[in-house]
Amino acid sequence: MSLSNALVSAAFDFGTAYSGYAYSLRSDFNEDPTKILTCEGWPASKGLSMKTATCVLFNEKQEFDSFGYEAENKYMTLASEHFHHNWFYFRRFKMELYGEKSITEKMVIEDVNGKPMKALIVFQAAIKYLKEHFLANIKKFQAVLDDEIQYVLTVPAIWSDSAKKFMRLAANGAGIQDDHLVIALEPEAASIYCQHIKTERVSTDFAKSIVGTKYVVVDIGGGTTDVAVHEKCLGGKIKELFHASGGNWGGNMVDEAFFQFLIRLFGGPVLAKMKKDYLFDYFDIMQDFECQKRNLSLEREDTNYILRVPPSLSKCTKKYI
Numbered sequence: 001m002s003l004s005n006a007l008v009s010a011a012f013d014f015g016t017a018y019s020g021y022a023y024s025l026r027s028d029f030n031e032d033p034t035k036i037l038t039c040e041g042w043p044a045s046k047g048l049s050m051k052t053a054t055c056v057l058f059n060e061k062q063e064f065d066s067f068g069y070e071a072e073n074k075y076m077t078l079a080s081e082h083f084h085h086n087w088f089y090f091r092r093f094k095m096e097l098y099g100e101k102s103i104t105e106k107m108v109i110e111d112v113n114g115k116p117m118k119a120l121i122v123f124q125a126a127i128k129y130l131k132e133h134f135l136a137n138i139k140k141f142q143a144v145l146d147d148e149i150q151y152v153l154t155v156p157a158i159w160s161d162s163a164k165k166f167m168r169l170a171a172n173g174a175g176i177q178d179d180h181l182v183i184a185l186e187p188e189a190a191s192i193y194c195q196h197i198k199t200e201r202v203s204t205d206f207a208k209s210i211v212g213t214k215y216v217v218v219d220i221g222g223g224t225t226d227v228a229v230h231e232k233c234l235g236g237k238i239k240e241l242f243h244a245s246g247g248n249w250g251g252n253m254v255d256e257a258f259f260q261f262l263i264r265l266f267g268g269p270v271l272a273k274m275k276k277d278y279l280f281d282y283f284d285i286m287q288d289f290e291c292q293k294r295n296l297s298l299e300r301e302d303t304n305y306i307l308r309v310p311p312s313l314s315k316c317t318k319k320y321i
């Protein structure tokens with residue numbers, strides 16, 4: 001089966017903070033390109049996003065254990081009982097592929113406690129989990145052969161060629177053959193989607209805007225912000241007017257600024273001790289911040305942030321007073 005005849009197109013959004021997938025059946029697409037299905041029932045989901053957390057957990061033998069909120073919860077439980085030290089827990093690891101450095105399949109990355117593991121195994125495990133979750137989901141209501149599926153994996157436009165190639169290798173390792181795989185650029189996927197949606201912020205539907213319309217797509221994620229400038233062409237095609245640009249200016253930077261604020265407030269050694277001895281409480285503070293960050297509104301005056309201080313933080317602080 002050639003890719004253009006695939007019965008199902010499944011796209012994985014492997015994000016720095018959150019990952020998920022969406023899929024579309026050819027018959028639905030021909031009728032309405034915006035008829036897209038997504039996964040709504042992630043295990044242990046906290047309902048923060050349609051995606052699940054990009055976290056992978058491996059046991060002491062480096063065998064895959066869990067992904068997403070499930071992995072986050074399990075690691076938190078292990079940490080609360082201090083059983084986590086020999087496990088391998090990776091979060092926000094997509095950013096390891098960002099930057100000027102050349103990425104190779106031999107690359108090694110460190111888990112949250114600095115324990116090294118082959119990056120390819122970590123990325124493969126994440127993509128494999130998404131693929132298997134998608135297959136289990138679609139097979140509940142649609143008979144489809146593996147060979148009839150086209151997979152799309154999106155990557156930041158500002159990544160190097162070696163990073164994009166690495167993601168292809170990881171997808172291959174996760175059981176997605178090259179002839180069934182399209183690596184798409186995140187802002188381009190967003191731009192194509194914009195061709196079909198009705199936008200509320202412009203006087204007319206974007207879908208009805210004229211050929212020649214030039215526009216900027218700004219994709220602000222957890223890790224990167226990708227900026228693309230496109231022009232609408234005939235036949236639903238788009239033209240890139242400038243090379244994609246951007247940088248590591250995602251929501252993670254806000255979290256990092258909050259962490260630096262905590263360091264200024266309590267001192268670096270206190271936070272280091274907290275991470276080492278009370279990892280559960282440290283994650284709890286950061287998760288609380290994530291929820292509060294989402295509820296902040298620029299229009300509202302009451303933008304006070306209340307930081308709950310766990311007893312362990314005051315314990316660590318006392319040690320250094």
Ligand SMILES: Nc1ncnc2c1ncn2[C@@H]1O[C@H](COP(=O)(O)OP(=O)(O)OP(=O)(O)O)[C@@H](O)[C@H]1O
Nearest residue numbers: 015016017018220221222223224250251252293294
């Ligand atoms: N309402 C909100 N206000 C502020 N930040 C938010 C809000 N909602 C989500 N975020 C932040 O957006 C980021 C997640 O966005 P998204 O899921 O698009 O990123 P991603 O796909 O994981 O990352 P990337 O595309 O960079 O790899 C997180 O940093 C999250 O804290």
Ligand SMILES: [Mg+2]
Nearest residue numbers: 015016221222
């Ligand atoms: Mg993203």
